[in-house]
Amino acid sequence: MVEARLIELSQQGTKLEQIAINKLQLDAEQLIHDKTGSVSLLAFEQLTQAALMGLDDYFNDLIDKFANFIENDGELDSLISCGHRMLYLWQGRTFLQFKATSTLLSLLTKIVKQSFFLLNKLKQHENEQQQQNLGVLLSFRDLLNHLPDELDVDQLKQDFYLNLFRLQPELTQAPLIRGAIDSMSYLDSYLSQSQLENNIKINFSLGTQNEQTISYFIGIMQCTPELVIHSSILLDSLDQLLIDWSPEQFIEILPDLRYAFSQLNPKQNASLAEKIAKKYHISDADLHFQQHQFSENQLQKALSLEVLITEHIKQQHLTDWFKQ
DSSP, X not given: OHHHHHHHHGGGOXXXXXXXXXXXXXXXXXXXXXXXXXXXXXXXXXXXXXXXXXXXXXXXXXXXXXXXXXXXXXXXXXHHHHHHHHHHHHXXXXXXXXXXXXXXXXXXXXXXXXXXXXXXXXXXXOHHHHHHHHHHHHHHHHHHHTOOTTSOHHHHHHHHHHHHHHHGGGOTTOHHHHHHHHHHHHXXXXXXXXXXXXXXXXXXXXXXXXXXXXXXXXXXXXXXXXXXXXXXXXXXHHHHHHHHSOHHHHHXXXXXXXXXXXXSOHHHHXXXXXXXXXXXXXXXXXXXXXXXXXXXXXXXXXXXXXXXXXHHHHHTTOHHHHHO
């Protein structure tokens, strides 16, 4: 089968290296024609394949052109994906025997700086889009945290947060992103505790819509869920909000609250429960619900009730309906 395939491909060239390059170029042209993915990601896929196959000349040619692909990419998520993949190439530079390591570093810097110009994409206010943007934002932060020491990482991080702070006034309709930015900034020491607490108070103020407040809270929980345990202001603000809600409002917001607290692991859940219990002077025993503590009398009542309900269903001729 290998020999047959080589004979079939021989019309594309007399050397295996040239055939491989032609095949890569044809695949790229097909993907561009089908509009599958961004151009920069397609170019990077070519770059990776060339590196893995040891096509040094083709790799160097592509990497020289890659800066143009970055400049023409207007999508933040594809640029961040390219950044992570470029980082993987840098980490494998010794194994892959790269010579153009300085070019990889300059491209990494260019990807990060180009991404700064696209942070205004975070202004999108649709719920689904906010969730997608939050994932991109966290991926961007993760990229910055793993950049090589050869780059000026501290300056790039500072520029990242300066751009986010500059964007804050335009995020009035994107509370999920606001919450994420506040928690990330605090976690990375670009926002003081007093500034964070002030932002929490503003976003939990009574004049704020319930949906926006909870979205802001979810943004915090998805980035730094431990903050609800360590920040008394955040917990107290949420507590006061729950007190002010009507039963109808609570039921409406409950699914979002459940989602927010699902970010906590079991140990964090236990710590939070202990903190709430201490605030309301509740003993540990009152926090446990053990179903095996039913008495025999309660069991008999439950069985009798079941018999009555079953008989009533039969009288109403609903047995077949319940089976469905």
